[in-house]
Amino acid sequence: MSLRGVRPSQARSLDISAQGGNVWVVLAAAGSGERLGADRPKAFVRLGALPLLAESLRRLEESEWVDAIVVAAPPDWEEPAILLAEELGAGKVSAVVRGGATRAESVRIALDEVPEDAVAALVHDAARPLVTDEIVGRVLGPLSEGWDGVVPALPIADTVKRVRGDEVVETLARGELVAAQTPQAFVADVLRAAVSEGDSSAADCASMVEARGGRVKIVPGDPRLLKVTTPEDLELVSTWL
Numbered sequence: 001m002s003l004r005g006v007r008p009s010q011a012r013s014l015d016i017s018a019q020g021g022n023v024w025v026v027l028a029a030a031g032s033g034e035r036l037g038a039d040r041p042k043a044f045v046r047l048g049a050l051p052l053l054a055e056s057l058r059r060l061e062e063s064e065w066v067d068a069i070v071v072a073a074p075p076d077w078e079e080p081a082i083l084l085a086e087e088l089g090a091g092k093v094s095a096v097v098r099g100g101a102t103r104a105e106s107v108r109i110a111l112d113e114v115p116e117d118a119v120a121a122l123v124h125d126a127a128r129p130l131v132t133d134e135i136v137g138r139v140l141g142p143l144s145e146g147w148d149g150v151v152p153a154l155p156i157a158d159t160v161k162r163v164r165g166d167e168v169v170e171t172l173a174r175g176e177l178v179a180a181q182t183p184q185a186f187v188a189d190v191l192r193a194a195v196s197e198g199d200s201s202a203a204d205c206a207s208m209v210e211a212r213g214g215r216v217k218i219v220p221g222d223p224r225l226l227k228v229t230t231p232e233d234l235e236l237v238s239t240w241l
């Protein structure tokens with residue numbers, strides 16, 4: 001498909017409407033998910049009848065915006081990830097790579113599989129299974145307005161304090177704070193440069209783009225993009241399926 005939301009300059013130079021192949025997704029699924037307390041990595045914990053990874057994979061496969069997907073699988077779970085993609089008929093999965101020690105490292109390894117002519121790269125956490133076509137479109141749109149990156153985010157209801165041990169050091173101005181989610185969208189070249197030089201402990205990809213002076217826009221997130229961290233999260237998300 002053609003991309004309706006990229007920088008016009010890039011769109012022209014890459015002739016993106018011709019063949020597609022320009023919006024790539026890196027699906028970060030290589031985390032261990034220790035806080036779930038399961039006997040397997042989080043991506044392979046059951047959500048309904050299938051592994052957690054299946055839900056985001058299926059949804060991204062069906063997204064009209066997405067041309068190709070690279071999955072960063074937990075070490076030694078590459079084969080099950082490939083089999084799952086086959087079982088789902090996820091023909092957009094172009095590669096399954098062995099993830100790294102950190103999320104940023106997993107994204108860097110996966111980005112090596114994204115071709116030079118990719119225009120936009122989305123990075124999504126497999127731990128957020130309920131990704132929608134609507135949110136994918138929402139994060140891709142502002143790339144055509146000159147933004148380097150786009151992050152879906154939610155307002156924070158609680159007051160947030162910086163602490164050292166059990167002592168409050170600072171109370172942050174809540175009006176300036178949001179909670180960042182994924183999928184995050186980037187101009188592919190910008191993301192590649194940021195991730196190759198970025199801090200491997202970075203919590204998300206946008207922070208690496210920000211650190212190099214990139215302009216990152218916030219768009220409304222979705223409460224159902226909850227990141228599954230605990231068994232209670234898994235239970236809650238399963239009621240939303």
Ligand code: C5P
Binds near residue numbers: 030102229
């Ligand atoms: O650990 P957490 O749930 O915050 O990780 C966010 C996402 O990053 C998850 O989907 C997880 O699978 C992924 N991740 C990864 N490689 C790592 C650590 C986390 O792909 N080494």
